[in-house]
Amino acid sequence: MPTLYHAPNSRSSSIVTLIEELGADVEIQEVTVTRQDGSGGPDPRNPHPEKKVPYLVDGEEKIRERGAIVLYLTDKFPEAGLGPIEGQPGRGDYLSWLFYYQGIMEPVILLQFAGLSHPVLTASLRDHGTMTARLAETLETQPYLLGENYSAADLLCSSPFLWAPDLMPDNKAIRDWVARCADRPAVKRTVEREKAAA
Missing domain, CATH: 3.40.30.10 (Glutaredoxin)
Structure with a gap:
């Protein structure tokens, strides 16, 4: 086990x-x-x-x-x-969001929280505004990151905003998505x- x-x-x-x-x-x-x-x-x-x-x-x-x-x-x-398994539709988007969280979202959120900024960081990792725009452009057209259905990508990517609501971007689509994720019975x-x- x-x-x-x-x-x-x-x-x-x-x-x-x-x-x-x-x-x-x-x-x-x-x-x-x-x-x-x-x-x-x-x-x-x-x-x-x-x-x-x-x-x-x-x-x-x-x-x-x-x-x-x-x-x-x-x-x-x-x-x-x-989460879509290999061969299922949406697998590429699923993998992309998991890796986007780990490689972009969490570092950018931590840098924002720490008040750190440098052109090398933003050129490589992107900045908070770009990260917010990436989430928003997806969530303004669908309720979850992969479309109509909740996935583990939503659980992971919404987690910092559930843990520290002060870090949540001021964007209605993102706020509504976080609220939907927070409403899950397991959460x-x-x-x-x-x-x-x-």
């Missing part, structure tokens, strides 16, 4: 939600991590090489980074229909569990 190493109220919370959405048989092991406020610390029970979360272990397979874990799990549990249950754990 796969095992997810998870710290409540962290990036791994979205993977806990995904596991529930998939109806997947995955064991969840809670560990502590170093927090931005200085609390927590490396947990010897956590096999992640940097003691971070999420970290998924499935037999000999060890997967880190949320986009990779999302892809691994949606391919492993395709019956849930949360609500994760939020409630983690409020209780805090």
